[in-house]
Amino acid sequence: MAVALTTLIEEADRYLSAGKIHDYCPNGLQVEGRPQVGRIVSGVTASQALVDAAIEARADLLLVHHGYFWKGENPCITGMKQRRLKALLKHDISLVAYHLPLDVHPEVGNNVQLALQLGIDVEGPLDPANPKVVGLLGALAEPVSAAAFAARVEQVLGRTPLLVGSDRVIRRVGWCTGGGQGYIDQAIAAGVDLFITGEASEQTFHSARENGVAFIAAGHHATERYGVQALGEYLARRFAVEHQFIDIPNPV
Known part of the structure; x- marks a missing residue:
């Protein structure tokens, strides 16, 4: 076809x-x-x-x-x-x-798809007052330590994440895939226990530590593998064509 x-x-x-x-x-x-x-x-x-x-x-x-x-x-x-x-x-x-259309989509978007991979229940946007913020808020079914959740991230994404605040107990989570580390302030304002993104900036460490929030940087590439796969599968089903996802490893 x-x-x-x-x-x-x-x-x-x-x-x-x-x-x-x-x-x-x-x-x-x-x-x-x-x-x-x-x-x-x-x-x-x-x-x-x-x-x-x-x-x-x-x-x-x-x-x-x-x-x-x-x-x-x-x-x-x-x-x-x-x-x-x-x-x-x-x-x-x-x-x-x-790019951004694939980050924000409610079904095949990178942020929604990452939540599915990590077992996070999506509650809504990270900052409802600012639609330019593409991240999401959600919760875990049961509280876990940040270290235990980081181990889950490593198992699912296949790479060791950067973790700040390993001793924190987390249930409420904010996240933005890729280069969304700048949204940590919105996540803190929303009252999360953990903020997840792909990359980290120098100041991210201090923001997390001084505000008592755990932080995980799991890799820009690794956190954005799932949206394009889901979109490809959607189009393959819609038009009865073949689809193959090819992952080119990237440590960043």
Whole structure:
């Protein structure tokens, strides 16, 4: 089975409400390939390694969370960018990327999907008064130590997280995948016991320790593996096409 590229993109844009979300990059179709799609390969970032893997898998379309053409970057098609685009165009593979729309979606979004992986019950947005804050609030079924929860994170995500406040007892959790460490202040204001994100900044340690909140940085890549997989599966079911997620390991 195959579906028209335009039909697939229209459905993905609609499903994610991509046109309603202001972002740092274009969402949706970034590189146009062949007009029919029968096989989707998904991954976190459209790196050269993922592009090469998509070519090897004979993909018609590469679906990612981190695509190209970011605000403020050099627009010239040279070096690394030229090599990536040349490979996609040579093999007639479309590149489709969704950044913030894939973070915030209530079903396939990175934040919701991470909660499913870690056993967190979603309660609502991290900061209801500020829709630009894409994180969520939730709770665990039973209180556990931060050290025990960090062990769960390590088992699920396959990497050892950075943990601050291992002796804290946690039940209420705030989180924002990827580079959401700056939202720790909103999490503290919301009364969480633990804040989870992908990365850590120097000041994050002090904010967590001085406010009595546990903090876990589990990796930008590791916390954002699940949304693009869920979106790929949704599109595969919707259009009866093939889908394969390919994980390119990234320790960051």
